[in-house]
Amino acid sequence: MKEIEAWVRPNIKALKPYASARDEFKGEASVYLDANENSFGSPLPQNYNRYPDPLQKELKEKISRVKGVPPQNIFLGNGSDEAIDLLFRVFCEPAQDKVLICPPTYGMYEVSAHIHNVDIVRVNLLPGFELDVEQILESLTPSVKLLFICSPNNPTANSFHADDVELLVQKFNGIVVIDEAYINYSRQKSAIRWLTEYDNLVVLQTFSKAWGLAALRLGMAFASETIIHYLNKVKPPYNINIATQQYALEALDNIQ
Ligand SMILES: Cc1ncc(COP(=O)(O)O)c(C=O)c1O
Numbered sequence: 328m329k330e331i332e333a334w335v336r337p338n339i340k341a342l343k344p345y346a347s348a349r350d351e352f353k354g355e356a357s358v359y360l361d362a363n364e365n366s367f368g369s370p371l372p373q374n375y376n377r378y379p380d381p382l383q384k385e386l387k388e389k390i391s392r393v394k395g396v397p398p399q400n401i402f403l404g405n406g407s408d409e410a411i412d413l414l415f416r417v418f419c420e421p422a423q424d425k426v427l428i429c430p431p432t433y434g435m436y437e438v439s440a441h442i443h444n445v446d447i448v449r450v451n452l453l454p455g456f457e458l459d460v461e462q463i464l465e466s467l468t469p470s471v472k473l474l475f476i477c478s479p480n481n482p483t484a485n486s487f488h489a490d491d492v493e494l495l496v497q498k499f500n501g502i503v504v505i506d507e508a509y510i511n512y513s514r515q516k517s518a519i520r521w522l523t524e525y526d527n528l529v530v531l532q533t534f535s536k537a538w539g540l541a542a543l544r545l546g547m548a549f550a551s552e553t554i555i556h557y558l559n560k561v562k563p564p565y566n567i568n569i570a571t572q573q574y575a576l577e578a579l580d581n582i583q
Pocket residue numbers: 405406407408409433477481506508509532533534535541544545546
């Protein structure tokens with residue numbers, strides 16, 4: 328077990344998160360007076376005048392059954408891009424910590440790093456687009472807090488060798504984010520199978536690609552309870568809107 332807590336930014340550890348009416352009341356209610364919702368309903372047939380469940384419990388239960396991951400190990404984001412952004416917020420001290428990426432790869436890791444003023448360490452893929460494991464291990468200095476591995480990789484389309492990826496998860500004293508946005512197009516087995524073994528692992532998946540639901544903006548992060556706790560702590564309170572939650576539940580019911 329690694330020291331996840333020790334890598335969390337001190338201000339995030341100390342943060343008293345926003346508590347919504349929905350968080351504080353555990354039972355079933357149709358009216359939350361302190362939420363200041365419009366009690367006259369919405370112009371649409373659905374109850375869009377009410378705020379959505381901030382922790383998306385019903386949706387997580389259903390995703391849990393499909394993915395074989397307990398609900399407490401699931402975080403849902405407004406696209407997996409939101410999970411990427413929140414990982415920087417939790418683990419990277421601006422102007423101090425670093426992130427390691429392996430170009431050519433998905434551009435958002437770099438954009439998020441710039442947004443958070445986090446320096447980027449680049450270890451290019453080898454000819455043939457494999458990971459340069461030796462060079463990555465050498466470059467993982469203590470200031471590197473996040474390592475992004477996109478597998479299958481955008482834009483090269485190959486999946487990395489499972490042994491290489493697992494070795495990096497084992498050796499790195501920091502968070503390894505395995506972005507599996509394209510996992511459903513590949514024969515590669517998901518890194519979800521390593522979650523019970525490594526608490527410094529985050530696996531990202533999304534409803535935007537094989538599910539054909541990019542417009543709904545729904546991404547998944549699977550990780551240890553500690554990491555999920557901190558992602559929930561820093562997320563905007565109602566980050567997954569109610570229409571997205573309802574449509575995703577419907578899509579999950581329609582799996583062939
Ligand atoms: C590798 C990779 N990760 C994440 C994303 C973003 O996915 P989402 O739509 O869930 O934010 C993309 C989108 O192109 C991608 O290529």
